[in-house]
Amino acid sequence: DTAVSQTPKYLVTQMGNDKSIKCEQNLGHDTMYWYKQDSKKFLKIMFSYNNKELIINETVPNRFSPKSPDKAHLNLHINSLELGDSAVYFCASSQDLRGAFYNEQFFGPGTRLTVL
Amino acid sequence: ELKVEQNPLFLSMQEGKNYTIYCNYSTTSDRLYWYRQDPGKSLESLFVLLSNGAVKQEGRLMASLDTKARLSTLHITAAVHDLSATYFCAVDFGNEKLTFGTGTRLTIIP
Numbered sequence: 001d002t003a004v005s006q007t008p009k010y011l012v013t014q015m016g017n018d019k020s021i022k023c024e025q026n027l028g029h030d031t032m033y034w035y036k037q038d039s040k041k042f043l044k045i046m047f048s049y050n051n052k053e054l055i056i057n058e059t060v061p062n063r064f065s066p067k068s069p070d071k072a073h074l075n076l077h078i079n080s081l082e083l084g085d086s087a088v089y090f091c092a093s094s095q096d097l098r099g100a101f102y103n104e105q106f107f108g109p110g111t112r113l114t115v116l
Numbered sequence: 117e118l119k120v121e122q123n124p125l126f127l128s129m130q131e132g133k134n135y136t137i138y139c140n141y142s143t144t145s146d147r148l149y150w151y152r153q154d155p156g157k158s159l160e161s162l163f164v165l166l167s168n169g170a171v172k173q174e175g176r177l178m179a180s181l182d183t184k185a186r187l188s189t190l191h192i193t194a195a196v197h198d199l200s201a202t203y204f205c206a207v208d209f210g211n212e213k214l215t216f217g218t219g220t221r222l223t224i225i226p
Contacts, residue, residue, distance in 0.1 A: 033213075041153075041202055043216040056213055090158065102147055102166055103208050107159040 003027050004108035006091050012114045013081055020077045021111045023091030030096035031055075032074035033105065034066060037088045049074055050096065081115045088112050118142055118209045122217035129195050130225055137220045139188040139205035146183045147208040150190055152201045153219070159204065163190075195224045 004025045013019055025032060033056075034046040048056040049068040063079045074091060091108040119142040129135050139148070147166055151159040163172040165181035165188060172179050176199065178191045188205055202221045206214040 041219045041221070043159075043204065043219075045213050048213060058213075092159075102164060103214060104149060104161055104164050105206075105214060106161065107151075109158045 004091060004093055004106050006089075006108040006111050008111060009109060010112050010114075012116065014116055015081055015083060017081050018077070018079045019081060019113070020075055021089055021091075021113075023074045023076070023108055025072055025091075025093040025106070025108075027093055027106060029093040029106075030071050031094045032068065032071070033092040033094075034074065034076050035090040035092060035107075037090060037110070039087070043090070047074075047076075078113075081113075083115050086113055086115045118207075118211070118215050120205060120207050120215050120217040122203075122205060122220050124220060125218060126221050126223075128223045128225055129192075131196055132194050134194065135192050137190040137192075137203055137222070139190070139207075139217055141186050141188075141207045141209075141215075143186070143209060144183070145186075145207045145209050146181070148181050148188050149206045149208075149214065150179050150188070151204045151206065153204065154201050162203075192222075197224045197226070200224045 006023050031050045033048045037043045046060045047066045051071045052068045065077045068074045088110045090110050092105040094103050094105045121140045150163040153159045163179040168183040170181045176193045181188045202219045204219045205217045
């Protein structure tokens with residue numbers, strides 16, 4: 001049973017295209033996140049949602065738009081892709097961030113995005 | 117500024133040896149997490165440390181937290197090849213997110 005799943009696993013596309021990455025969790029968590037991991041393995045948070053409400057938007061370009069149709073899903077849409085968007089994008093989830101004492105996060109398998 | 121620093125960034129060690137990875141953070145927190153990432157894979161939760169003096173052990177790995185020193189350590193005992201991975205610490209500063217360290221890429225050589 002996959003706890004946090006993402007699709008697709010790999011995404012290769014041309015500059016200027018628009019693409020989406022989907023994420024689903026079956027852990028019953030209320031909070032979901034998107035992270036970007038660059039080529040140096042540095043992990044940076046992009047967005048978080050708590051029960052469909054946007055909590056964190058970490059100075060990410062407007063070309064990135066997250067959408068949470070329900071608390072088990074958090075999708076990421078990217079417009080006008082640029083070379084610098086090439087990275088691995090991880091989705092993660094945790095218990096209700098605002099109610100839980102701790103914030104252990106569980107990560108999806110990642111989506112490797114390559115922009116040519 | 118809220119910062120989390122790990123050292124070393126890269127570590128090659130021989131099988132059978134012991135070593136320690138350090139995670140320093142910039143301001144008060146008593147909630148710290150360690151993750152492991154294998155090449156091309158996701159992050160796997162290893163340890164959750166939730167108070168000063170917390171110590172957790174799993175196999176050859178032991179993690180501890182000293183909140184007064186703002187320091188966590190991940191100690192590796194008698195390293196074996198399958199411990200080769202990148203290890204991240206992450207700190208909850210109470211700002212509704214985790215701040216990750218830079219990662220330590222550990223390579224165990226025979």
